[in-house]
Amino acid sequence: MIRVGIYGYGNLGRGVECAIKQADDANLVAVFTRRDPSTVKILTEGVPVYHIDKAESMKDAIDVMILCGGSATDLPLQTPALASIFNVVDSFDTHAKIPEHFKNVDLAAKKGGKTAVISVGWDPGMFSLSRLYASAILPEGKDYTFWGKGVSQGHSDAIRRIDGVVDARQYTIPIDEALDSVRSGSNPELTTRQKHKRDCYVVAAEGADKAKIEAEIVNMPNYFADYDTTVTFISAEEMNREHSSLPHGGFVIRSGNTGWESENRHIIEYSLKLDSNPEFTASVILAYARAAVKLSDKGQHGCKTVFDIPPAYLSPLNSAELREKLL
Amino acid sequence: MIRVGIYGYGNLGRGVECAIKQADDANLVAVFTRRDPSTVKILTEGVPVYHIDKAESMKDAIDVMILCGGSATDLPLQTPALASIFNVVDSFDTHAKIPEHFKNVDLAAKKGGKTAVISVGWDPGMFSLSRLYASAILPEGKDYTFWGKGVSQGHSDAIRRIDGVVDARQYTIPIDEALDSVRSGSNPELTTRQKHKRDCYVVAAEGADKAKIEAEIVNMPNYFADYDTTVTFISAEEMNREHSSLPHGGFVIRSGNTGWESENRHIIEYSLKLDSNPEFTASVILAYARAAVKLSDKGQHGCKTVFDIPPAYLSPLNSAELREKLL
Numbered sequence: 001m002i003r004v005g006i007y008g009y010g011n012l013g014r015g016v017e018c019a020i021k022q023a024d025d026a027n028l029v030a031v032f033t034r035r036d037p038s039t040v041k042i043l044t045e046g047v048p049v050y051h052i053d054k055a056e057s058m059k060d061a062i063d064v065m066i067l068c069g070g071s072a073t074d075l076p077l078q079t080p081a082l083a084s085i086f087n088v089v090d091s092f093d094t095h096a097k098i099p100e101h102f103k104n105v106d107l108a109a110k111k112g113g114k115t116a117v118i119s120v121g122w123d124p125g126m127f128s129l130s131r132l133y134a135s136a137i138l139p140e141g142k143d144y145t146f147w148g149k150g151v152s153q154g155h156s157d158a159i160r161r162i163d164g165v166v167d168a169r170q171y172t173i174p175i176d177e178a179l180d181s182v183r184s185g186s187n188p189e190l191t192t193r194q195k196h197k198r199d200c201y202v203v204a205a206e207g208a209d210k211a212k213i214e215a216e217i218v219n220m221p222n223y224f225a226d227y228d229t230t231v232t233f234i235s236a237e238e239m240n241r242e243h244s245s246l247p248h249g250g251f252v253i254r255s256g257n258t259g260w261e262s263e264n265r266h267i268i269e270y271s272l273k274l275d276s277n278p279e280f281t282a283s284v285i286l287a288y289a290r291a292a293v294k295l296s297d298k299g300q301h302g303c304k305t306v307f308d309i310p311p312a313y314l315s316p317l318n319s320a321e322l323r324e325k326l327l
Numbered sequence: 328m329i330r331v332g333i334y335g336y337g338n339l340g341r342g343v344e345c346a347i348k349q350a351d352d353a354n355l356v357a358v359f360t361r362r363d364p365s366t367v368k369i370l371t372e373g374v375p376v377y378h379i380d381k382a383e384s385m386k387d388a389i390d391v392m393i394l395c396g397g398s399a400t401d402l403p404l405q406t407p408a409l410a411s412i413f414n415v416v417d418s419f420d421t422h423a424k425i426p427e428h429f430k431n432v433d434l435a436a437k438k439g440g441k442t443a444v445i446s447v448g449w450d451p452g453m454f455s456l457s458r459l460y461a462s463a464i465l466p467e468g469k470d471y472t473f474w475g476k477g478v479s480q481g482h483s484d485a486i487r488r489i490d491g492v493v494d495a496r497q498y499t500i501p502i503d504e505a506l507d508s509v510r511s512g513s514n515p516e517l518t519t520r521q522k523h524k525r526d527c528y529v530v531a532a533e534g535a536d537k538a539k540i541e542a543e544i545v546n547m548p549n550y551f552a553d554y555d556t557t558v559t560f561i562s563a564e565e566m567n568r569e570h571s572s573l574p575h576g577g578f579v580i581r582s583g584n585t586g587w588e589s590e591n592r593h594i595i596e597y598s599l600k601l602d603s604n605p606e607f608t609a610s611v612i613l614a615y616a617r618a619a620v621k622l623s624d625k626g627q628h629g630c631k632t633v634f635d636i637p638p639a640y641l642s643p644l645n646s647a648e649l650r651e652k653l654l
Contacts, residue, residue: 011428014370015585018587023466026493043587096652098651099651124654126460132649132653136614136642137614137641139351158469165552171364178449183600258346258606258607258609261601264602265466265602266600267599269596269598271594271596271598272593272594272595272596273593274589274591275592275593276585276593279586280585280593282585287463288636290463305650305654307646308646310634310636311456311463311634311635312635314459314463316466320426322459323425326458326459327451327455327632
């Protein structure tokens with residue numbers, strides 16, 4: 001049995017807890033929180049909640065620590081700090097800072113003789129793998145990644161910061177015509193506007209100037225100005241009733257050619273349709289937590305990404321079983 | 328540069344030759360054939376064609392030998408025989424015999440200090456990987472594999488053996504209603520007949536009894552009796568004009584649930600739409616040939632499958648480039 005610790009208990013931490021419940025080979029040892037542990041109620045009966053200060057003292061009781069903090073401020077500090085003490089997995093997704101994060105975590109993990117896997121989830125994660133496999137197979141080709149339909153937390157937060165907005169939910173939606181044209185193999189050049197649109201649901205404060213709010217949203221640089229954006233004002237009740245879940249998903253498509261004169265066309269498509277973004281991310285993370293423990297047991301220490309890990313390590317089945325059942 | 332040999336020059340061998348042309352890091356050293364080499368004309372200028380008897384004498388000139396024979400009689404003998412001399416890759420696809428083949432190849436490769444990768448292509452191969460990743464992520468779920476629309480060589484051959492048949496082409500076609508029901512997440516139990524249908528195009532000999540041929544096809548046990556099968560008689564000219572290419576493809580879909588009460592549903596779908604089955608298979612094989620050489624250089628000898636190989640090894644890019652560009 002793999003003894004797992006959860007470090008940080010928000011949506012992602014709860015998702016990891018649910019994934020552990022489904023795994024026959026993993027046990028939850030403890031949840032660690034920055035809050036007062038007595039105020040944190042978890043789902044699993046009989047499992048303790050500790051303050052994060054207690055984590056280090058439990059290093060011999062935990063095979064892998066799953067870091068469930070955010071990429072902006074938590075993980076850049078937490079993952080290197082914990083990687084010299086525990087095998088760790090995180091979901092660091094600030095793309096531009098991955099090289100720096102990798103270097104910091106690699107140093108710490110090698111120093112402690114531990115294995116760390118960073119940037120695990122679906123993008124970065126499963127989508128990255130799809131891009132890698134497809135581009136290695138079809139070097140003469142073009143990659144497309146579409147996201148959605150799904151809730152973007154960052155864009156929802158940006159709307160919430162506007163004066164007069166009480167609550168907001170933003171859906172990123174891939175545009176069907178763009179998907180169809182990619183799937184046809186025509187390798188189109190697509191602008192930002194042609195690939196995705198953004199639908200926003202907003203609860204405005206009483207008496208707020210809705211026209212002004214809408215204008216501020218659709219013209220917001222980087223976030224909305226380059227997209228066709230629709231804004232719909234709804235009540236707080238409707239927000240809770242219709243928009244409280246966190247669905248997401250998307251498509252990675254590579255279209256490429258083979259043949260002596262590149263005369264044959266091939267389309268590789270990987271897609272996800274997810275009811276719960278955090279729970280799916282957590283399920284990917286738990287599979288890589290299993291891999292982290294196996295790698296560590298084999299002495300393969302340091303920082304890894306999904307690109308470095310043999311697929312078999314994700315499964316609870318052994319190699320002979322995998323060849324027989326899944327090959 | 329990776330120095331590649333091609334062992335067997337049919338559709339797959341030609342596909343590998345085309346894939347090498349596209350690769351910046353691979354060179355074709357020689358093609359080996361059982362035929363009289365003077366009768367075999369290849370596409371690449373300046374590359375020699377040798378009889379297979381000459382292969383062993385070239386062991387220091389070739390980094391990886393790609394075996395392009397058939398699974399029925401060629402590969403069970405050729406792969407173990409060559410795996411102690413060369414790093415090798417094959418596309419062995421007789422599922423029930425994979426454990427035995429693996430054992431024989433593993434023994435030979437370890438004896439020779441070489442690396443062998445077996446059962447490479449898209450099924451077994453990329454579809455197997457999709458099944459493995461998806462089932463490791465969503466343990467509470469169900470897998471579905473659909474094939475087509477594409478030409479099945481085995482089924483086409485079975486029709487050709489019928490009395491009065493001059494030529495035949497059989498297309499395996501997934502049934503849309505079945506795909507839709509799987510994608511809806513309803514986890515249906517599907518019969519063989521509900522998943523695929525079979526379309527047959529047949530050139531009959533002059534004066535042959537077409538009704539009898541059709542009855543023989545649709546009632547053929549194992550091959551057609553369990554499917555809705557249509558038979559269309561066409562001319563030899565139409566066969567050549569409309570049915571000379573070898574398209575294929577298919578879908579691997581896993582539908583699974585997460586959440587404390589399994590309340591959230593997720594659909595993972597991987598699909599291929601291929602103009603040329605042998606060329607795509609060859610392109611997958613060349614990527615794994617690159618991996619075989621890297622594994623061998625690291626001293627990781629013996630037999631491997633796609634499950635055992637870190638994805639990064641398939642790419643000509645190094646790990647830092649991959650993290651920057653594709654993660």
